[in-house]
Amino acid sequence: MTPAGHRLLQLCSLTLAAGAVALLALAACGSTPAPDHAAHAGMPGMDHTGTATPGAAPSGMPGMAGMAGMTTDEGLTAERDGYRLDSPATELPAGVPVSYPFTITGPDGRPVTDFAEVQTEKLHFYAIRTDLTGYQHLHPTMAADGTWTADPTALAPGDWRLYASFTPNTGPRQGKEFVLGRTVTVPGAAGAVPLTAAVPLPAVGDSATVDGWTATVQGELTAGKAGPLTVTISRDGRPVTDLQPYLASYAHLSAFHEGDQALAHLHPITPVAGDHGGPTLTFYALLGRPGNWRVFLQFRTAGQVHTAELTLHVA
Known part of the structure; x- marks a missing residue:
């Protein structure tokens, strides 16, 4: 084959490969893939975590970490790509409402004050004990200097x-989503708030009932796929x-991995049409670690948010 013919064959192969990836995204998502993560941040059904965990890219789906509904497990480090979750608090009192101050500092070492709105909020805050109990999902407020204040309800010792x-x-990672995490200790006070023993993880199951509503989950998940x-x-x-x-x-x-507490969170790709959701919601999940995950499914009916809890296994 002549050099010109060889170059033409390479060009055709690259074009066909790009087309195959695009068709796969369309088939999975039912929509045209966004050109970058910033373009679809905050849209219904889009994931919160645009950065894949190293080594946990979806099997057979290269370059598609931003596909609708998918998410990777994160939150195991306080710093990534120059962005850092900082707080002066290393301990919080037990059994009483508390305030947790923190800042997000950027690569220049200064507090970040300009955040994109994702899923109606500029920052989502989560708290969970090491035994995966006490789940809280909050939306804190930010002061003008970039200091955030989260107000979790009473925490059990641990x-x-x-x-x-x-x-x-803004900045060098504009439009990139981050999930950063830190650990705090909640000491038990003798005679006041006793130490709380670790709660065994509930058995794996496909349904949970909360406030009279039952959520049933179907799907077999494989780590990294x-x-x-x-x-x-x-x-x-x-x-x-x-x-x-x-x-x-x-x-x-929200899903937390048993053992290291890696966090994954996602929303259904089901289109929103007023107050007429259900009964079936479809997610595309990407969990990077095998084992058991504690899942917290939040949904709203008649103005009230319900949280169903269950344990899923990832092969």
Whole structure:
């Protein structure tokens, strides 16, 4: 083959490969893939975590970490790409409402004050104990100097991991989503708040009931490989069709890995159409670690947010 013919063959191969990736994204998401993560931040069904955990890219799906609904596990470090979660608090009191001050510093060492809105909020804050109990999902406030204040409800004694999920709106990583985490200790006071023993992780199951609503999960997940996860909401055996939008979608799913507390969180790709969500919501999940994950599924009905809890296994 002549050199010109060889170059033409290479060009055709690259074009076909790019087309195959685009078609795969369309088939999985039902929409045209965004050109970059910043372009789709905050849209219904989009993931919060645009940075894949090293070595945990979806099998057979290169370059698609930003696909709708997918997420990787994060929050195991306080710093990434020059952005850092800082707080003067290393301990918090037990059994009483507390305030947790923190800042997000950028590569220049200064507090970041300009954040993009993702799923209706500029920062999502999570708290969970090392035994994966006490889950809290909060939306703190930020002062003009970049100091955030989260107000978790009373914490049981033990070690807790706190997470901040955010997207810088300016700077060298503009539009890139981060999940950073730090650990704090909540000491038990003798005679006041006793030490609380670790709670064993509940058995793996595919359904959970909260406040009379039942969430049933279907789907087999493999670590490092994106796969569909379907959630069906029912009440008294009847399908629920009046879910209301919560954080710009019909549900919010947080999952924490047993052992290291890696966090994954995602929203359904199901389109939002007023207060008429359900009964079935479809997610695309990408969990980078095998083992058991404690899942917290939040959804809204009649103005109230419900949190269903269950344990899923990832092969």
